[in-house]
Amino acid sequence: MRKISKLTRFRRAALLIAAALLAASFTFAADAAPEVQLNTSKAAPRAMESLTERAILRDYKFAWYNLGLAMESNSTAPLNALFVGSANKWLHDAVDSQRRNGLSSRYLNQTHKVDAVFYSPEGDVLELHDTAGYDLKVLDGSKMIHNEHVTVYYVVLMTPGADRWVVRDIQAVPQF
Amino acid sequence: MSWLINTALKIRSWGRVAFCALAALCLGAVAFAQLGELRPPTNAVAGNSASIAIEGGGNATFYLIGPGSTMKREIKLGQDVTLQPQETQAAGRYLAIVCADTCLSSYFFVAPGKPASIAFLVHPSRAPVGQNSIISGVAMPFDEFQNLILSPANVSFELAADGKSLGSHETPTHFGAAWFRSSSGRTAGTLQLTATINGVSMRRVVQQVASEPCNLRIKGQRNAKGVLVETDPVRDCAGNPVPDGTIVTFTAKDGDDTDTVDAPVKKGVARAQMIANGAVVISAASGVVMGNELHIAGGQ
Numbered sequence: 391m392r393k394i395s396k397l398t399r400f401r402r403a404a405l406l407i408a409a410a411l412l413a414a415s416f417t418f419a420a421d422a423a424p425e426v427q428l429n430t431s432k433a434a435p436r437a438m439e440s441l442t443e444r445a446i447l448r449d450y451k452f453a454w455y456n457l458g459l460a461m462e463s464n465s466t467a468p469l470n471a472l473f474v475g476s477a478n479k480w481l482h483d484a485v486d487s488q489r490r491n492g493l494s495s496r497y498l499n500q501t502h503k504v505d506a507v508f509y510s511p512e513g514d515v516l517e518l519h520d521t522a523g524y525d526l527k528v529l530d531g532s533k534m535i536h537n538e539h540v541t542v543y544y545v546v547l548m549t550p551g552a553d554r555w556v557v558r559d560i561q562a563v564p565q566f
Numbered sequence: 567m568s569w570l571i572n573t574a575l576k577i578r579s580w581g582r583v584a585f586c587a588l589a590a591l592c593l594g595a596v597a598f599a600q601l602g603e604l605r606p607p608t609n610a611v612a613g614n615s616a617s618i619a620i621e622g623g624g625n626a627t628f629y630l631i632g633p634g635s636t637m638k639r640e641i642k643l644g645q646d647v648t649l650q651p652q653e654t655q656a657a658g659r660y661l662a663i664v665c666a667d668t669c670l671s672s673y674f675f676v677a678p679g680k681p682a683s684i685a686f687l688v689h690p691s692r693a694p695v696g697q698n699s700i701i702s703g704v705a706m707p708f709d710e711f712q713n714l715i716l717s718p719a720n721v722s723f724e725l726a727a728d729g730k731s732l733g734s735h736e737t738p739t740h741f742g743a744a745w746f747r748s749s750s751g752r753t754a755g756t757l758q759l760t761a762t763i764n765g766v767s768m769r770r771v772v773q774q775v776a777s778e779p780c781n782l783r784i785k786g787q788r789n790a791k792g793v794l795v796e797t798d799p800v801r802d803c804a805g806n807p808v809p810d811g812t813i814v815t816f817t818a819k820d821g822d823d824t825d826t827v828d829a830p831v832k833k834g835v836a837r838a839q840m841i842a843n844g845a846v847v848i849s850a851a852s853g854v855v856m857g858n859e860l861h862i863a864g865g866q
Contacts, residue, residue: 435745476712480634480656491638495631508743511702512689517743528631528663530638535629535669542659545716545741547706559714562633562659564675566741 424454424500433506436513446516446548449555450504454522457481458497464489474551475558496527499539504546516555518546519566601626601643601666606674610649612657612711613679617646626666632676633658657713678713684721684768686761693750693757694777695804701772704745705761714742722762727755727774739763750774754806776806782814782857784850792841793818793862795848799834807834814852818842 428447430438438446449472456468466485473481488494501523508517522544528536543566547559602621610616620628622643630637630649634656641647643666654660657678663671688703703723707715721744724734732751737744744761750772751757757772780803786795795816800808814836818825820843827838840848844864850857 479712483634483656484632484636487636491629491636493629493631493636493638507741510687510704510743511745511747512687514687514689515704515706515743517741519741526661528629528661530627530629530665535665536661536663536671538671545714547714559712560633561657561678561714561716562675563716 424451424458424502426451426454426502426504428504428506430506430509433509433516435511436509438506438509442513446506446518446555450502450518450546450548450557453557454497454500454502458500460485461488461495461497464494471551471554472556473558473560474549474556477547477557477560480560492531494529496525496529498525498527500524514549516548518544518548520544520546521566601664601668601670604662604664604670604672606660606662606672607649608674610654610660610674610676611679612676612709612713613651613655615651616649616654616676618649618662619646620644620664622666624666626664629663629665630660631663632656632660655711657709657711677717678715679709679711681707681715681719681763681766682710683708683712684761684763684766686759686768686770688759688770688772690772692773692775695750695752695754695774695802695806696777698749699747700750701748701757701759702745703748703759703761703770704743705739705763705768706743707739707763707766715739716742719763722760724760724762726758726760727751727753732757752804776808777802777804778853779808779812779814779855782850782852782855784816784848784857784860786840786848786860786862788862789839791839792843793846793848794837794839795850795860796837797831797835797850797857800831800836800852801834808852810834812836812852814838814850816840816848816850818846818848820844820846 426447430443453472456472459468460466464485466482469481503521505519506516507519523541525539527534542562545561545563546557548555549558605619607616620643624643626641626643628639628641628647635653654676657676659673659675661671661673663669685706693700705721707719709715718738720736720738722734722736723746725732735746751774754774754776757774758769760767760769779800783798784795786793797814802808808831810831812831813828816827816838818840825841829836829838846862848860
């Protein structure tokens with residue numbers, strides 16, 4: 391009888407731990423997911439179709455999520471298939487040099503207010519202006535060397551890939 | 567009496583605390599003084615060397631976190647940190663951090679260099695002649711390190727065919743992009759499009775092909791199998807021969823019987839063998855164009 395009671399307690403504890411871990415993972419996912427607002431009313435000369443708008447929103451958000459993951463884990467794997475051209479090269483170089491120097495960066499609590507400002511006549515190039523806000527933490531090993539909330543203005547070029555929109559160029563500018 | 571002694575002891579211990587706090591503050595002030603102001607470059611350009619002035623004295627660690635590179639270097643405070651051209655190739659925001667006992671940071675921007683190449687996208691690769699606003703192009707200037715040049719620059723779009731200029735159009739880039747639309751010409755052949763920015767050019771070619779057939783005319787003669795019918799050379803309304811493979815549909819009506827043949831244009835002409843014994847009416851169509859009707863009597 392006493393043994394059964396111990397077993398039940400153990401099961402309950404295990405369940406509680408599992409629930410806590412699950413809740414923690416959901417909280418992490420909610421914190422890590424960038425918040426993106428896309429405004430396509432200024433897109434010209436071609437107006438953006440609503441399906442395209444949804445795809446851009448999904449793929450841009452995913453690109454930033456993976457950019458954060460790559461910079462935090464010092465792995466280039468999350469960048470694959472989301473970034474191409476010079477954006478891909480710069481980000482790979484950034485991750486590689488971070489790893490060589492024993493640094494890592496975190497892009498936390500991301501918010502992106504994105505305006506589509508140029509959408510080519512044939513729909514093969516899209517330029518976005520992203521007013522991004524995030525908590526930037528830079529670590530040298532485990533020592534935090536920089537921690538601030540920043541607002542950065544990005545000019546982004548996206549092009550359609552085989553099954554998604556990919557980031558071809560991403561450049562921070564002083565202002566739009 | 568004991569109260570007096572206790573108060574004296576308290577004052578003494580408070581004095582020690584105050585002394586320690588003062589000493590700590592002084593040490594802190596000395597440490598802070600070692601790491602002075604951080605002055606980043608104000609007009610850095612991609613691929614050019616730049617320097618960052620860091621005031622103070624002693625040793626420190628310098629970090630540079632840029633869009634395409636991260637650097638960590640031991641430095642002596644009070645000396646400028648020189649950034650090599652290869653360390654500033656990516657345009658964008660750079661964060662400079664110096665750490666001694668504490669860390670100081672500042673950021674600066676690296677601007678793209680001069681135009682070195684143009685991304686020139688032109689659509690379509692084949693365009694029918696005589697169509698309004700069917701050709702479009704987008705030009706984006708990049709520097710030698712593939713940074714998009716965002717400062718306004720005039721792009722000259724030129725159209726030429728057979729070595730003859732058909733016109734040019736100049737438009738400024740807006741946030742790195744300039745675009746145009748154009749109608750296709752009247753004659754089939756290659757159309758060269760050139761985008762030029764500050765002496766840097768990029769050329770693309772559009773193949774102008776004949777438009778839809780126009781004035782379809784047919785002729786035919788009876789043979790042992792029925793009627794052999796063929797078109798005159800099939801041309802568009804501007805007189806350009808339509809490309810081989812263009813389908814012409816021949817229809818023969820023999821009383822209640824109808825025979826239909828889809829024939830591709832070969833060397834400008836479409837031919838079909840129609841099965842018909844009696845009097846027959848043959849017509850032809852291609853795209854939206856109907857040709858003439860051919861009346862052939864039975865056994866003729």
